[in-house]
Amino acid sequence: MSIRFSRLAPLAAILSFGLAAFSAQADTQYPLSLDTKFGTTVIPAQPQRVASVDYAGGDNLLALGFQPLTVRAWFGEYDNTYWPWAQPLVTAEPQVLSGELNFEQIAATEPDVIIAIRSGITDQEYDQLSKIAPVVAVPPGEGDYSLTWDERARLVGRVLNKSDEVETRIAQVRAKLDAAASEHPEWQGQTFAMGTYWNNSVGIYSADDTSVALISAMGLTVSPEVEAMTEPGQFYITLSEEELPRIDADLLFWYTSPESRAQIEKLPLRPQLRAHQEGREIFLPDTSERNGALSYGTLLSLSRAVDLLVPLIEVAIDGDPNTLVPEAE
Template sequence: MITSNMILAFCTVLYVGSLSATAYAEETKYPLVIEHKYGSSTILDQPKRVASLDWAGADNILALGYQPLTTRYWFGDYQDGIWPWARALLTSVPEVIQGEINYEQIAATNPDVIMASRSGISRQDYQQLSKIAPVIATLKGEGDFTMPWDRRARLLAEVLNKEIQAEALIVKIETQMAAVKKNHPDWSGKTFAMATYWNGSVGVYSGDDMTVNLISKMGLTLSPAVTELTKKGEFHVTLSEEQLGLIDADVLFWYVTGEGKKQIEALALRPYMRAFKEGREIMLPSGSLGNGALSYSSLISLPIAIEQIVPLIELAIDGDIATTVSLAK
């Protein structure tokens, strides 16, 4: 079991080690122009004050040695919307954005740049926010919530002139994933799907979803039926209950929120699924460390996510109905 002290030690070593190796190796390259879905934004000098509207955006800001002026509350019962893996790096008190975006709240933090590449902001939001500071919206060709974790980290690193530091952290995570794949040759050719029950419907995460891509990199193969459902730029596809068989796989992840577990268990066709009959389902409660770390997919959450998720896959993929596969809350 991972304790809070272990997370604190991990974060401290990860941060200090990467910082010491790269602190003096970065070069200034401003003014910097970033092209994105709403046009382009120009950053004249290296930002000192960074606000974020991104879901989980504070994590990468902390990982690169900055204090976020704002955090956007997503889920989980944690102060300031900061989960345990990031708490050790937070030394300030950020403004917490909940519900609709409050322009005045953001303006009051006096940011040099506003990160919004995983925010879902509208063009109107972008125009209003741009009156406060340069805004980095979703890049061209990307869906609002489909930009891969490493590209998102590299974008922030480019804005902050922290590319070398970010790259060191990315390489560590890629090495960790490659080791998982190497150590589990039996996963080759085994299929998986990631699903949830939300707002009265079954939903499946598409091939463009960043967490789906992460699991793929560790050796599993996304179910061909889900691949066929995938539309560019969309991370999620809603299914009717009659289509439940499309997500049957060697390993089936369920993101469980609120009353979702009861709703999933009540699905009429679930008992007929191979994943159910052979104990291949993995329940990921919304308040669990592994769910949060995987959903956040940040430079400091992913090492925790991998450590939490891999043992669950090992249990689920054996096809033993007696195996209970679920993260503790």
């Protein structure tokens, strides 16, 4: 799982399977066969009752008109793990899965299908879940958390016969990302990196991380040093404190908890970073909606993420250390 103080757990290239699997269809034909990293899953008929074991998995189901039977606890102090952007769509209380998967809890909801494309489930968990209902896992060759936000949405849409709705919502999100880029031409060529401090080490999110891809879509450029460190399928890179200068960039995002924020501020080499000297750092506390909206990366959250992040980037990227980046929402 990715380590993020938005997510102390979760979170690529589209392979040939992915291109076929995620293409829009007017209607899904059932029975539907899907190749996954664990084998072939067959969904006999259009699902009506849908469970999710994904991190942030409830959002896309709500966006498509389904009330999730189960949702996975992740982060954020909100009822049933739903953040503000999703709460207006909730009409039925889900079972909340905390810690290790509780198979009896999931089985009791009597799902027609179980979505597990951002879950990190093991072979054994897949087998156990498959005894309850067909399980939709990541395609062969994909990492547990490597599917992009739109790939996840398209796969869920295909399974639920909602591909048209998915394409409409994807287009809306892309339009917002494109607008942010077009309205800020000065961001072109400006580099950024996304880091944190976890498990006594500096961490950097790779060029393949889903949140990094979202920032790139707004017109900024992933740091060449981060690009060089990224290996296929890797989304989190651990660095020693001495390597901190490698992630210096025009803009530096920090995912934080209160504990990690304190550790970041004590890093001996941080004062040497140009991003720090010029006030180009943006902190994303794990209690903040801007952190949640970006980390969730869903059809419901991403528009909110753009609204919250654009003003912060505008202030941070001006290069004036006297211009303070707001800490509150």
